[in-house]
Amino acid sequence: MTLAHPALSDNQTAGIKPKRKVRVVSKRRRKVENALIAYSFIAPNFLGFAVFTLGPILFAFALAFMHWDGSNPITFAGLDNFWRLFQDKSFIDAFWNTIIYTVVSVPATLICALGLAILLNQKIFGRDFFRTALFFPYVASLVAVAVVWNMIFNPEMGLVNMVLYTIGIAPENLPGWAADRHWAMVTVILFGIWKSMGYYMVIYLAGLQGINSELYEAAGLDGANAWQKFIHVTVPQLAPTTFFVTVMLTIQSFKVFDQVYMITQGGPGTSTLVLVYHIYNEAFISWDLGYSSMIALVLFLLVLTLTVIQFRRQRED
Amino acid sequence: MRIAGRKISGGTIAVYLTVIVVTIIMLLPFAWMLSASLKLDRDVFAFPIEWIPSHPRWQNYVDIWTKIPLALFIYNTSKLTIIVTVLQLLTSSFAAYAFAKLHFPYKNTLFLGYIATIAMPWQVYMVPQFLLMREFGLNNTHLALICLQAFTAFGVFLMRQFYMSIPNELCEAARIDGMNEYQIWAKIMLPLSKPALSTLTIFTFVTTWNDFLGPMIYLTKTELKTIQIGLRMFISQYSAEYGLIMAASVVALIPVLIVFLSLQRFFVEGVASSGLKG
Numbered sequence: 001m002t003l004a005h006p007a008l009s010d011n012q013t014a015g016i017k018p019k020r021k022v023r024v025v026s027k028r029r030r031k032v033e034n035a036l037i038a039y040s041f042i043a044p045n046f047l048g049f050a051v052f053t054l055g056p057i058l059f060a061f062a063l064a065f066m067h068w069d070g071s072n073p074i075t076f077a078g079l080d081n082f083w084r085l086f087q088d089k090s091f092i093d094a095f096w097n098t099i100i101y102t103v104v105s106v107p108a109t110l111i112c113a114l115g116l117a118i119l120l121n122q123k124i125f126g127r128d129f130f131r132t133a134l135f136f137p138y139v140a141s142l143v144a145v146a147v148v149w150n151m152i153f154n155p156e157m158g159l160v161n162m163v164l165y166t167i168g169i170a171p172e173n174l175p176g177w178a179a180d181r182h183w184a185m186v187t188v189i190l191f192g193i194w195k196s197m198g199y200y201m202v203i204y205l206a207g208l209q210g211i212n213s214e215l216y217e218a219a220g221l222d223g224a225n226a227w228q229k230f231i232h233v234t235v236p237q238l239a240p241t242t243f244f245v246t247v248m249l250t251i252q253s254f255k256v257f258d259q260v261y262m263i264t265q266g267g268p269g270t271s272t273l274v275l276v277y278h279i280y281n282e283a284f285i286s287w288d289l290g291y292s293s294m295i296a297l298v299l300f301l302l303v304l305t306l307t308v309i310q311f312r313r314q315r316e317d
Numbered sequence: 318m319r320i321a322g323r324k325i326s327g328g329t330i331a332v333y334l335t336v337i338v339v340t341i342i343m344l345l346p347f348a349w350m351l352s353a354s355l356k357l358d359r360d361v362f363a364f365p366i367e368w369i370p371s372h373p374r375w376q377n378y379v380d381i382w383t384k385i386p387l388a389l390f391i392y393n394t395s396k397l398t399i400i401v402t403v404l405q406l407l408t409s410s411f412a413a414y415a416f417a418k419l420h421f422p423y424k425n426t427l428f429l430g431y432i433a434t435i436a437m438p439w440q441v442y443m444v445p446q447f448l449l450m451r452e453f454g455l456n457n458t459h460l461a462l463i464c465l466q467a468f469t470a471f472g473v474f475l476m477r478q479f480y481m482s483i484p485n486e487l488c489e490a491a492r493i494d495g496m497n498e499y500q501i502w503a504k505i506m507l508p509l510s511k512p513a514l515s516t517l518t519i520f521t522f523v524t525t526w527n528d529f530l531g532p533m534i535y536l537t538k539t540e541l542k543t544i545q546i547g548l549r550m551f552i553s554q555y556s557a558e559y560g561l562i563m564a565a566s567v568v569a570l571i572p573v574l575i576v577f578l579s580l581q582r583f584f585v586e587g588v589a590s591s592g593l594k595g
Contacts, residue, residue, distance in 0.1 A: 034419065034420070034421065035421040035422060037419070037497075037498050038415040038419040038420070038421035038424075039415075039421065041411050041412055041414055041415035041419065041498070041502070042411075042412045042415045042416070042427065044407070044408040044411060044412070045408035045409060045411065045412035045468050045472075045473060046412060046427065046468075047468075048408065048464060048467060048468030049430075049431070049468040049469075049470065049473075051449075051464075052446060052449070052464050052465050052468060053434055053442070053446075053465075053468070053469075053470070054430060054434065055445075055449065056442040056443075056445040056446040056449055057434065057437060057441070057442045057445075059442070059445035059448075059449070060441055060442040060444065060445045063444070063445060070448065116336075116339065119332055119335060119336050120336065122332060124329075124332060124333065124336065125333075128582075130336050130340055132577075132578070132581055133340050133343065133344055134339070134340060134343055135577075135581070136343075136344075136347070136574070136577065137343060137346075138523075139519070139523045139527075139573050139574075139577050140347070140527075140570055140573065140574075141526070141527045141544070141545060141548075141566070141569045141570055141573060142527055142529060142545070143527075143529060143545045143546075143548045143549050143552075143566070143569070144350070144548065144565075144566035144567075144569050144570050145346055145347075145350075145566075147548075147552055147562055147563075147566060148346045148347075148349060148350045148353075148563070148566065149346060151349075151353070151361070151362075151559065152345075152346060152349060154362070157362035157364075158362075159349065159364070159366065162364040162365075194343065194346075197343075198343070251438065254438065255438040255439070255440055257440065257530060258529045258530060261529075261530075262529075262549070276438070276440045279440055279443075279444070280440075280530075283443075283444045283447075284534060289444055289448070292444055293444060293445070296440060296441040296442070296444070297441070299438060299440065299441055300437065300438065300441045303437075303438060
């Protein structure tokens with residue numbers, strides 16, 4: 001790039017004019033070139049993303065208003081699929097089960113994760129080991145740990161009931177866990193907390209490390225005890241982390257499927273049937289693709305509404 | 318109380334006790350799994366538990382390879398996981414560089430397209446995606462799973478957040494030195510983004526290796542199955558052979574454990590620096 005000296009360009013107007021024109025063209029050209037370079041960076045990912053994610057999402061929304069079994073021609077259904085939701089007892093059960101799962105597991109996981117993060121944020125011996133160990137269930141293969149979970153929580157022979165029996169609980173009062181309609185959801189929720197707690201603990205640890213230690217010193221000078229420091233320094237300082245964790249946890253709980261499939265298969269009865277399980281059944285068992293897309297649309301709207309509400313509250317704070 | 322000349326407060330002891338008890342509870346299923354994998358089926362549920370079997374049955378680890386095509390499942394899963402992870406790392410960091418450091422028309426619109434889908438559960442569009450793949454003739458192929466897992470909004474978002482924290486002056490200086498954008502990406506950005514790349518590697522590797530619903534929908538032929546659905550198939554076929562099931566489960570866990578342990582020190586750093594904390 002050559003820089004024209006202002007004094008020189010004034011004196012040599014005639015000579016520079018055509019030159020300038022050339023530079024304008026090359027500038028525009030460079031802009032186009034730059035854009036092309038930028039697009040070449042984006043293209044590999046974006047093409048795959050557009051074809052395999054964006055496209056199907058739009059198609060999913062359209063399909064919710066259609067009838068289709070995947071082989072015969074598609075027919076327009078209008079709001080048929082929507083009205084059907086209200087008569088579908090399984091959908092209503094799945095809806096409430098998903099809500100219950102979310103309402104219980106989100107705060108429980110959050111509190112466990114925060115508690116552990118605070119414990120492990122202190123300078124204790126073997127801290128790295130504990131962090132790694134507590135994080136490991138999150139990365140462990142679900143199929144493998146779910147089968148262990150089923151064995152440990154086996155009502156007749158499992159370790160948990162054996163221990164409960166040993167500490168004096170009568171055999172008829174022992175929980176039936178996955179086999180009992182009142183305990184099945186508890187079993188699934190406990191599994192979910194155990195599996196994902198470590199991940200959110202790591203996020204909280206990152207949040208805790210971002211808190212300025214001077215804030216604690218100042219609170220200490222004001223005579224605050226540990227609990228007061230926690231309430232007046234840690235909690236407000238962690239608000240953005242808590243927000244992120246809540247949003248992530250809520251989305252994850254609405255998407256819950258794998259662990260239900262492996263621990264209870266949605267049963268007994270419909271006691272652990274959740275929305276995604278119902279979508280799966282309607283799509284890949286009944287091949288009622290329009291209706292399953294309608295349930296998916298409801299799921300999406302639920303997640304979207306909750307996320308927007310949480311964003312609003314975050315902004316107000 | 319004094320230990321080794323240092324004053325230890327009651328609080329510290331409580332912290333240690335809590336942490337140790339919680340860790341034991343969290344790791345208990347793994348210990349149980351390992352212990353059961355070395356037992357005869359009839360001893361698996363014996364109570365009180367013999368945590369370290371007096372006669373470890375190593376034969377379980379020999380039998381699993383012949384009862385199911387476990388080696389094939391592991392090969393399939395490794396192949397899928399490695400391809401998806403490499404594609405994900407390359408394309409995400411490539412696209413993220415443009416979003417973070419270059420100027421071009423429709424940049425914000427395109428980025429919004431990515432952001433909008435991050436909160437979208439995969440289950441919402443898994444059915445149309447399946448129909449699309451069937452249309453392409455990709456049903457019962459590994460390519461289908463590669464296509465649906467390699468180009469995620471999450472990867473682009475995570476890398477972009479990290480690149481935003483790298484000063485622009487660094488790129489400017491490189492441009493003045495005559496590097497083109499591709500060189501800047503390869504020689505400056507990539508080496509600097511190790512924490513973010515490690516985080517993304519862990520996430521992608523773990524998600525792909527452990528994916529269940531995807532392979533379950535797409536792969537119905539036994540020779541294509543991944544370790545997760547293969548393991549599941551094994552469990553339903555031999556539901557009473559607890560020792561074997563546990564041995565196969567241990568084998569399925571090992572690769573994830575290795576990747577996780579070798580990259581985990583980057584993890585906290587990666588989560589923190591990619592702006593995930595809000």
